[in-house]
Amino acid sequence: MFDAISPQLLFGQLLIGLINGSFYAMLSMGLAIIFGLMNVVNFAHGAQYMLGAFTAWLLLNYLGVPYWGALVLAPVIVAAVGMAMERAVLRPLQHLDHLYGLLATYAVALIVEGLIRQRYGATGMPYPSPINGGVNLGFMFLPWYRFYVVIFSIVICLGTWLLIEHTRLGAYLRAANEKPDIVESFGVNVPRMITLTYGFGVGLAALSGVLAAPIYQVSPSMGTSLMITVFAVVVIGGIGSISGAIMTGYVLGLVEALTKVFYPAGAGMVVFVVMIIVLLMKPNGMFSSPERL
Amino acid sequence: MRDEVTTAGILSVNDLHAWYAESKALHGISFEVREGELLTLIGRNGAGKTTTLRSIMGIVRKRTGSVRFRNEELIDKRIYQIARKGLAYCPEERAIFSSLSVKENLTLPPVLQKGGMADDELLKAFPNLQRRASSQGTKLSGGEQQMLAIARILRTGSRFLLLDEPSEGLAPVVVKEIAELIRKLKRQGFTIILVEQNLRFARSVADRHVIVENGRVVDILTSDALSQDMARVQSYLGV
Amino acid sequence: MAVRLLLGLALLAAALVAPYFVYSVTLMVILSFVVFACSFNLLLGYTGLLCFGHAMFFGGAAYITGYMLKSMSMPLELALLGGTLSAALLGFFVGLVAVRKSGIQFAMITFAIAQFIYFILLQAPFTGGEDGMQSIPRPALLGFIDVSSSTTYYYVVLAITVAAVLAFYRIVHSPFGEILRAIRDNDARVESLGFKPERFKLLALTLSAGMAGLAGGMKATIFQFATLTDVSFPISSEVILMTLLGGLGTLAGPMVGAGFIIVLNEHLAQFGEWALIAQGAILLLVIMFLRRGIIGEINALIRNRRVKKADRG
Numbered sequence: 001m002f003d004a005i006s007p008q009l010l011f012g013q014l015l016i017g018l019i020n021g022s023f024y025a026m027l028s029m030g031l032a033i034i035f036g037l038m039n040v041v042n043f044a045h046g047a048q049y050m051l052g053a054f055t056a057w058l059l060l061n062y063l064g065v066p067y068w069g070a071l072v073l074a075p076v077i078v079a080a081v082g083m084a085m086e087r088a089v090l091r092p093l094q095h096l097d098h099l100y101g102l103l104a105t106y107a108v109a110l111i112v113e114g115l116i117r118q119r120y121g122a123t124g125m126p127y128p129s130p131i132n133g134g135v136n137l138g139f140m141f142l143p144w145y146r147f148y149v150v151i152f153s154i155v156i157c158l159g160t161w162l163l164i165e166h167t168r169l170g171a172y173l174r175a176a177n178e179k180p181d182i183v184e185s186f187g188v189n190v191p192r193m194i195t196l197t198y199g200f201g202v203g204l205a206a207l208s209g210v211l212a213a214p215i216y217q218v219s220p221s222m223g224t225s226l227m228i229t230v231f232a233v234v235v236i237g238g239i240g241s242i243s244g245a246i247m248t249g250y251v252l253g254l255v256e257a258l259t260k261v262f263y264p265a266g267a268g269m270v271v272f273v274v275m276i277i278v279l280l281m282k283p284n285g286m287f288s289s290p291e292r293l
Numbered sequence: 294m295r296d297e298v299t300t301a302g303i304l305s306v307n308d309l310h311a312w313y314a315e316s317k318a319l320h321g322i323s324f325e326v327r328e329g330e331l332l333t334l335i336g337r338n339g340a341g342k343t344t345t346l347r348s349i350m351g352i353v354r355k356r357t358g359s360v361r362f363r364n365e366e367l368i369d370k371r372i373y374q375i376a377r378k379g380l381a382y383c384p385e386e387r388a389i390f391s392s393l394s395v396k397e398n399l400t401l402p403p404v405l406q407k408g409g410m411a412d413d414e415l416l417k418a419f420p421n422l423q424r425r426a427s428s429q430g431t432k433l434s435g436g437e438q439q440m441l442a443i444a445r446i447l448r449t450g451s452r453f454l455l456l457d458e459p460s461e462g463l464a465p466v467v468v469k470e471i472a473e474l475i476r477k478l479k480r481q482g483f484t485i486i487l488v489e490q491n492l493r494f495a496r497s498v499a500d501r502h503v504i505v506e507n508g509r510v511v512d513i514l515t516s517d518a519l520s521q522d523m524a525r526v527q528s529y530l531g532v
Numbered sequence: 533m534a535v536r537l538l539l540g541l542a543l544l545a546a547a548l549v550a551p552y553f554v555y556s557v558t559l560m561v562i563l564s565f566v567v568f569a570c571s572f573n574l575l576l577g578y579t580g581l582l583c584f585g586h587a588m589f590f591g592g593a594a595y596i597t598g599y600m601l602k603s604m605s606m607p608l609e610l611a612l613l614g615g616t617l618s619a620a621l622l623g624f625f626v627g628l629v630a631v632r633k634s635g636i637q638f639a640m641i642t643f644a645i646a647q648f649i650y651f652i653l654l655q656a657p658f659t660g661g662e663d664g665m666q667s668i669p670r671p672a673l674l675g676f677i678d679v680s681s682s683t684t685y686y687y688v689v690l691a692i693t694v695a696a697v698l699a700f701y702r703i704v705h706s707p708f709g710e711i712l713r714a715i716r717d718n719d720a721r722v723e724s725l726g727f728k729p730e731r732f733k734l735l736a737l738t739l740s741a742g743m744a745g746l747a748g749g750m751k752a753t754i755f756q757f758a759t760l761t762d763v764s765f766p767i768s769s770e771v772i773l774m775t776l777l778g779g780l781g782t783l784a785g786p787m788v789g790a791g792f793i794i795v796l797n798e799h800l801a802q803f804g805e806w807a808l809i810a811q812g813a814i815l816l817l818v819i820m821f822l823r824r825g826i827i828g829e830i831n832a833l834i835r836n837r838r839v840k841k842a843d844r845g
Contacts, residue, residue: 092820103819
């Protein structure tokens with residue numbers, strides 16, 4: 001089994017695995033942040049990721065805004081839409097069973113995806129890469145854009161983690177995750193914090209979408225297939241832990257890649273197999289603390 | 294001897310009704326608190342004392358009636374709006390955040406009014422908290438957590454405190470420390486509503502006592518009147 | 533109570549003559565989704581468990597029933613039974629993994645397992661992959677009743693549906709059903725009374741999965757083919773919508789919801805994506821403003837009228 005595998009194949013797949021892992025990490029981190037504060041599983045996350053990519057595509061093709069501008073603008077625009085949705089839909093549902101919030105985000109995702117597919121069709125549209133070329137490392141060819149995506153995502157994940165664990169702002173978030181009413185009783189505008197945090201999570205998803213646009217095609221269903229794996233990642237890592245989400249995302253991306261090399265038929269399913277094994281052994285996910293759920 | 298309210302209080306609670314989901318907890322609570330006064334709410338478990346504090350603070354959302362603070366109506370306001378008017382709440386469960394260090398817990402509340410204690414003042418005033426500043430908040434002992442819970446709301450500068458059973462579950466020597474802290478706050482001019490089941494503790498610090506039973510106010514007594522009528526009062530506590 | 537019985541009989545009478553007014557295949561699809569929605573209602577409306585991948589029981593059984601008919605040449609009634617039992621078995625195993633979890637976790641886990649099942653069925657040779665399993669035979673019922681015509685088969689499907697709904701009614705109105713409702717309302721309280729909620733949830737999930745499997749088997753024999761769509765997430769979400777729209781925790785809710793959505797789908801099928809957009813919009817509206825569902829709101833109105841009458845009289 002091992003002799004037929006060229007270094008090109010192995011490292012090429014590992015790079016793909018690292019890239020996939022980057023998206024898994026960023027998206028599950030966004031989900032974990034939103035869930036931690038709001039106890040809502042944001043089923044619209046995939047649609048918001050897709051909207052990020054679409055907004056970048058629209059900005060380029062209608063306003064001539066290049067990639068680097070879209071990288072800043074698209075997350076802001078999509079986050080604003082997300083925050084409006086939070087105010088209009090999620091806040092009124094706040095005090096009911098959290099399953100309603102979950103279903104509401106799912107309903108919004110259906111509407112958004114349907115509308116986009118209606119307008120732009122189901123096939124993907126290409127988005128030009130802002131950094132072309134790469135470097136030949138001998139054992140593999142490393143495209144610059146993909147390298148940048150991995151580095152950028154690590155910076156985003158690390159930065160977000162530092163923000164939450166080691167700053168005053170993060171302390172507010174951590175405290176509100178535990179007891180929002182008490183934090184509000186100190187005079188903190190917690191409802192606004194919730195809206196902004198949701199916006200942050202949505203912005204992260206949209207940012208991932210912009211990063212993804214030059215690699216995958218921009219299509220209405222680009223979020224759906226990705227989110228299925230991301231949900232499995234979240235179940236494995238435990239939805240309450242941000243560091244767990246990040247680590248699990250990268251690890252599973254690599255595991256998927258290795259499976260592709262050594263046992264290609266199983267690559268699509270390996271994440272779910274891991275999930276079932278983890279569920280049987282560690283019911284709350286690998287990193288979750290018991291009081292979270 | 295019944296207490297007659299002659300001067301207008303800075304907090305005026307009138308016909309307060311409150312619900313937890315479908316079940317009604319308060320059936321028309323009314324009392325007043327004067328500036329600089331220390332008022333206790335006493336009664337047995339489930340009488341509605343904690344619910345009253347939480348309703349004043351806005352944490353219990355389903356409520357009707359009137360809660361006026363310095364002539365502003367609070368009944369329709371959100372929790373953070375009420376807090377920003379100058380009220381601070383120390384919950385019964387202390388609510389120390391486990392994902393924050395002691396220092397983060399202590400410095401979390403924002404400064405809402407002028408005159409709030411600065412961080413270094415706070416740490417100096419509570420040296421045992423300073424010693425454990427970087428420990429996880431929930432690793433402190435019960436007494437230390439209670440100190441932390443009271444200390445942190447002093448940061449806001451709010452002069453009206455709602456303290457829910459600060460002595461609960463603490464050793465007598467710690468209760469003494471808490472009592473001394475509360476007396477000190479009173480001397481500094483804070484207005485305090487104290488919920489207590491420990492009658493001795495309540496009597497040692499309070500000016501007046503509001504007796505609550507089944508979601509209603511059944512009596513309001515000064516400390517002297519209370520001493521003269523201990524048997525009746527204790528019956529309300531189920532002692 | 534008498535009113536309900538009369539309504540039920542009227543509905544049954546209407547159902548008996550319906551093929552003369554409506555295309556019988558549409559009616560049969562509605563009936564199979566009624567059973568599907570009932571099974572989902574048992575889980576969410578009466579036990580409080582949101583299964584976010586119910587299609588795995590429905591579609592999985594469609595394939596099993598189809599396979600039994602096509603490649604094993606089994607009799608019709610045994611193939612349907614086989615589909616039901618295999619779905620129940622799958623439900624049991626899913627339950628072993630998922631039942632100890634809270635609502636949100638349960639939803640996510642069932643979602644992910646359903647995707648896993650989808651993957652397996654996509655790869656498995658017997659399903660025919662993306663093409664689906666076609667030309668499933670519909671042999672004579674019990675060996676001699678010819679059911680090759682849609683109209684004739686409609687009455688068989690109707691009979692099965694009525695039996696399934698009656699079974700659902702019996703389950704829900706039994707001591708077991710009361711415990712399920714107690715679990716839905718207050719898990720911890722049930723535990724303190726000495727019952728193990730997990731065991732009941734597991735049984736509820738197994739029964740619900742079996743019932744969903746029956747629906748799936750029926751669908752396979754109605755259309756005489758089974759596709760991956762039957763196992764896909766849109767089907768899972770459709771049944772959620774039907775049950776919420778009709779009314780969680782009501783008996784008639786799934787019927788109303790299934791009928792409404794199927795008819796809506798048929799009318800909007802020509803408009804491409806609008807069917808899905810409409811579903812999303814209806815789901816959102818129901819969640820925000822109509823949480824009790826159509827039947828639930830009607831029930832509430834009737835109750836209010838009764839209270840007002842009692843106050844006056």
